[in-house]
Amino acid sequence: MSRPLLLALLAAALLGCAASNESVSPVSKGDAGPTPPAPDGGAGGSAPDAGTVRRTIEQRNPFGNVAETQNLLWDGDFEWYSPFSDEYGWLAGASPETIGYAFSDVRLGAVCRSGLKCAGVKNKHVIVGIAVASSGNKIEASFWAHLRKGTCDQVTALVADLDAGADPDVTVAPVAKAPDAAGWCQYDTVVDARVAKSYLYIDNGTGDYIVVDDAVIKKVAPKMSLKAWHGPFTGALAADLDAARAAVRRLRGPHDAPPNAARRAFQRGRQP
């Protein structure tokens, strides 16, 4: 299977191209939208026609949005998600009632907004980012979601108190109702100081799969004006939040699971 140098040289010669030291060739714009994810999780695609561009290449930061050094979410950009993890900084559920540690739908590559990893959320599913609050300070919550259908306001997002129930649950509103040309919606809201731990609750009501990325919760200056809107929520949303609170409360306390199946499989493969 090892193909020697000669073959690589021959291939280059046949194509009439020399391998380039340029970092990108050709480069797509950094803010271009991703190739929509295939339903089966694969990248899909087909053989290119002659003369068509087969693919574009871009350079991402492999550590994601680290410019937000004070992000109060444990892993807002999903770059430190590991399949070996049994208790990660995001929770997931097929519904608010089933929110738990089984967060596993992580997408990879150009499909993401920033960095190399992002979260996939099926229709009607929920993910919850775990964060802390900032004592006495307003906080700004933001993230991006890529939609296949629907409008940005069909993703319900809140800075929620899923633990103590001492803070109001505040909507993180879309910046625009319609996704941009690439299908991305930005959500951003400044909320007042909290007295309880913060969670970023994201519920996909678009009717199709979405991708979530680049979530940030951060302390902001007192002069930042509040853009928050909270309650009264619809009965359905209030019920969902109550269910989410009950689910998260069930997760309180220690949770030291034995190595998960992925980790055990890797260890098995490594035994001499």
Next chain:
Amino acid sequence: MALATAPTGARAGDFTADGSFLFDPGAVAAFDFEDGGDPQNGIVPKSDAASLSGGHVLAVPAQAMGASLPVALPPARATYRVSAWIRDSEVVVSVEIAYGPRVSEVAALYPTGRVTSDGWVEVAADHLRVDGPRLTSLSVGLFSATGAVVDAVEVVPDGDDGGFPVTPNAACGGVTDPASCAADQLCIWSECRNVSGWVPPIPADRDDVADYLAGRVDLLFGPYLERTVDLPAVHTYLDQMRFAKDRWTYWNGFLTAVRRLHDGHTTTGGLADFVLQNPRPLALCFLEGDADVSHGVAPKDAEYLDVLVSHAGGDHNLGLHAGDRLVAVDGQHPIAWARALLGAYWGQPGISNHTTFAEHASLLRSTISRFAGTIDVVRCDPVKGTCGAVETIALADVPADTPGAPLDEVYCDNRPLRHVPGAPADHSTGDAVYSGIVKESDATEKIWGLEWESLYTSDGADGVAGPLNAAVASWQTGARGVILDHRTGFGGTILAPEILWSFSIQTHANDLYVDRTFAEEEQPSLTDAKARFDAALGTSSMQYVGSGSPRTDVPVALLLTEDVSASDWLPQGMKGGQNVRLFAPFQTNGGFSTRYSLGYWLSMSYVMAVGDDILADGTTHNGRGVDPDVVVLPRQSDLLAGKDSVYEAALAWVRAGLAP
């Protein structure tokens, strides 16, 4: 947003204007999976219209053995860049370099940031040293947790031997000998091994990455005492990232900082922990105790307890057996030596308690083999009950095994002896629960025992819940005394201790677990914490333990040594029970939290505690273990006589108070 941060190192394969991939013309090996498969090595190509190169890709199935791509290299000293393109999901891609019969060095491929619009992501490792003349094999290993495809794997020379140490992999006398190895090497199994390949390059935006990771520690790490006591020292290692001139110093700075948080839930790990194979395994288990027979030849240390052999396998034991003593490792007390591995050992155990070290003692079997140059031991005669002089053993003199050599492995569980019928002689308890009338008792005396290590049940029905409930049911009808041997406890969930508390403890409000709430939060005052505890009374946040009708007529002894998390909560809830006693050599770990686990491309990971625990008096509990009611040190004289000091003390107490 996409941010151009080109990593250092060669670029290797590239793309034409239409996006077609071209292997680097300087590649010495390239795999495009067009030439048929090699199922023996896990190489199963599949046709894929979106392949990066040719018309096929390598399918890496979920949680299977993965694939291994053998690479032949020229017999010269050189450095190489190894790269691959992956799609669909994360893949562990490792470079495994062997200079003998087993893997000598390993490197992990990390993302470069290059991605394609059709889903491909490049991973690479650059400047990997290969001592060609000595090379016996080099392979690229692939594993996926969820299933993925790989294409365009290539190996490209990217340097000569100018940066090599004079002897590429010199023999060395232990990791604590600073002169033995180059700055980007560690002395592992008595040989200097390159470790730069364990970590990614220093990021282009190195300060942001360093600040971001420091933020994880400063903003999110939960335990109050450790924040007060340990965080200042942690910043020394975080600063190491900011001033690092090489990738190992940079990334090891962060991982050392995490370990320096000094917490039972807070650990790090890496690919090398799994891939490198021990050529000199030891079937020896150690624990802390009282070397009452040998203080004449080696005085007791002023700070640390003595370290004794608890039990040993039939081979690979250096001729040591239960009751022999480990006096020193590389000239230091074994515990002091183990603690000093902080900056080198990614797998170093976390301990919340600042005064106990059981985790280091039980892991000495592994750390000695991996990192020590010499050990000083005292051999004793179990028949005469006497000990000889201190003897020094050089680990390099221990013959290396051939791969696959038989090993009478024993697991280190702080139990010199097993007392419950059916408990495995090799101490491999794992997730099992062993219950029954103890070997020293009978159907008349009815002293029941429980030997187990996991407290994991997700819902109170799965995991250990069934066996624990069955054990409690047995005691309800037939036990006159109970000995709970939890001398190794890996934690779990609070639902498992609740099963045991219900048998012997009267209901009471026990503690309030609190997740970290604010980024700025530090140790609360007693008054504030007590107010928080009091406010939680009667709510679902309060941890109540016990039952309304406990069996206070049945004496229950709980044996402890090494524990964390739910295995800390178990004795915390038992403490003070009317007919309950905790037997242990020292306090428990004090790991009263839970944790979140994060990993960078399956090759560099950290776990960090997120909360703390408040007791009724307003004290916080993480870092402060549970005090035993009866302090019992394992004695050397007992071990030599085939006795289990802690168990014997518990058995005597239970026998003195048997239920009618």
